[in-house]
Amino acid sequence: MPNSEEYIKMDHEYGAHNYHPLEVVISRAEGCWVWDPEGRKYLDCLSAYSSQNMGHCHPEIIKAMEEQVKKVAVTSRAFCNDQMGPYLKKLCGIVGPHVNDPKNSGTMALPMNTGAEAVETGLKVARAWGYIKKNIPKDQAKIIVCRDNFHGRTITIVGFSTDIQHGNYFGNFGPYTPGFEIIGYGDAQELEDTILSLGPENVAAFMFEPIQGEAGVKIPPAGYYTKVREICSKYNVLMIADEIQSGLCRSGKLFALDHEEVKPDMFLLGKALGGGIYPVSGIVTTRDIVGPDVIKPGTHGSTFGGNSLACAIASKALDILIDEKLAERATELGAYFMEGLRKIAAKPTKVPIKEVRGRGLLIAVEFDGNARQFVEHFKEHGILAKDTHLTTIRFAPPLIIEKEEIDWALEQIEKVLLA
Numbered sequence: 363m364p365n366s367e368e369y370i371k372m373d374h375e376y377g378a379h380n381y382h383p384l385e386v387v388i389s390r391a392e393g394c395w396v397w398d399p400e401g402r403k404y405l406d407c408l409s410a411y412s413s414q415n416m417g418h419c420h421p422e423i424i425k426a427m428e429e430q431v432k433k434v435a436v437t438s439r440a441f442c443n444d445q446m447g448p449y450l451k452k453l454c455g456i457v458g459p460h461v462n463d464p465k466n467s468g469t470m471a472l473p474m475n476t477g478a479e480a481v482e483t484g485l486k487v488a489r490a491w492g493y494i495k496k497n498i499p500k501d502q503a504k505i506i507v508c509r510d511n512f513h514g515r516t517i518t519i520v521g522f523s524t525d526i527q528h529g530n531y532f533g534n535f536g537p538y539t540p541g542f543e544i545i546g547y548g549d550a551q552e553l554e555d556t557i558l559s560l561g562p563e564n565v566a567a568f569m570f571e572p573i574q575g576e577a578g579v580k581i582p583p584a585g586y587y588t589k590v591r592e593i594c595s596k597y598n599v600l601m602i603a604d605e606i607q608s609g610l611c612r613s614g615k616l617f618a619l620d621h622e623e624v625k626p627d628m629f630l631l632g633k634a635l636g637g638g639i640y641p642v643s644g645i646v647t648t649r650d651i652v653g654p655d656v657i658k659p660g661t662h663g664s665t666f667g668g669n670s671l672a673c674a675i676a677s678k679a680l681d682i683l684i685d686e687k688l689a690e691r692a693t694e695l696g697a698y699f700m701e702g703l704r705k706i707a708a709k710p711t712k713v714p715i716k717e718v719r720g721r722g723l724l725i726a727v728e729f730d731g732n733a734r735q736f737v738e739h740f741k742e743h744g745i746l747a748k749d750t751h752l753t754t755i756r757f758a759p760p761l762i763i764e765k766e767e768i769d770w771a772l773e774q775i776e777k778v779l780l781a
């Protein structure tokens with residue numbers, strides 16, 4: 363069997379270098395822990411960017427997957443299957459009460475696979491709704507997004523990214539899709555001003571992350587969600603919440619918007635919906651927005667979206683989020699983790715810590731300088747975490763983590779960071 367070094371060499375030789383991973387090879391995982399081929403054990407503090415909310419290889423999700431895969435896995439949407447309906451019914455039942463539905467039209471979902479596909483789906487549905495329901499003149503629909511957003515990496519999505527290294531990352535894929543307007547994150551006044559300057563009759567949607575994960579766990583000012591809701595309702599603009607990273611209990615509530623009890627018109631979901639073992643995403647919105655008068659057969663879809671295996675897995679993943687009270691755990695353990703990190707930040711560290719912030723178990727430590735060096739050292743101390751935007755390290759372990767494991771992690775983090 364090859365060793366870690368040999369696996370890394372193969373990645374480099376045969377795989378495009380579209381990532382710059384930490385030099386660790388994971389060959390086994392369970393709960394919050396992962397192992398490399400040499401048997402070294404690491405605490406996963408990234409959770410595959412919040413895909414592992416229920417922990418790696420959750421036995422009940424594995425069981426649901428094994429039972430389903432033996433029966434039927436993928437048939438395409440050319441036929442119906444016996445898993446999609448019950449899954450979507452459950453998803454709409456759980457998410458529906460969090461969706462704004464002033465016309466009481468009911469909740470509907472559109473299943474896809476990856477996060478970027480859920481985002482593309484949301485954008486297409488918003489434009490179609492804009493033309494069909496809001497009577498926006500042909501090809502004039504505008505969608506407003508936020509500075510420093512991260513919604514994925516398709517051409518349309520990277521076209522409205524303002525990644526700090528735009529030139530390096532997303533500069534070479536033009537021409538981009540028109541119709542997007544970028545405004546400051548957390549600034550409700552700018553949202554209203556922009557809607558007015560574009561002409562409210564042309565604006566289909568405002569899409570944003572309730573917590574900007576990739577930008578370094580940025581949390582907007584208190585009251586922002588509420589104001590966004592008011593503005594979107596006032597001008598009949600769809601409020602689209604990309605909760606692909608912040609949703610499904612990560613922030614200590616089912617959705618980050620629940621912290622202000624605000625209901626968007628549409629949720630974009632992914633990552634943890636796949637139970638940490640399969641790509642499952644989708645949008646959840648109202649029948650008024652995605653009903654048969656807006657989305658007709660053939661206008662959107664995916665060979666794999668809504669397949670039997672995906673639906674069986676996602677259905678079990680939803681059960682686990684609720685049965686294991688993962689939102690409550692994220693609140694309690696997130697507070698505990700952040701308190702420990704703040705104690706470390708108060709001591710003299712090799713690079714001063716500017717801020718420890720977060721919500722639930724979506725936590726960031728922002729340094730007054732380069733943070734990548736620490737990520738390498740954490741690995742040597744058995745902690746896997748990743749820097750984002752050079753100066754920030756995100757800590758987002760599976761929500762099933764125990765206090766003792768956090769204590770152990772804090773000891774290692776302190777060893778690495780103290781001056």
Ligand SMILES: Cc1ncc(COP(=O)(O)O)c(C=O)c1O
Pocket residue numbers: 411476477478479481512513514515571575576604605606607608632633
């Ligand atoms: C908020 C948000 N939206 C969309 C995506 C894209 O998801 P995927 O990588 O599954 O396409 C991500 C991924 O990190 C994300 O954090």
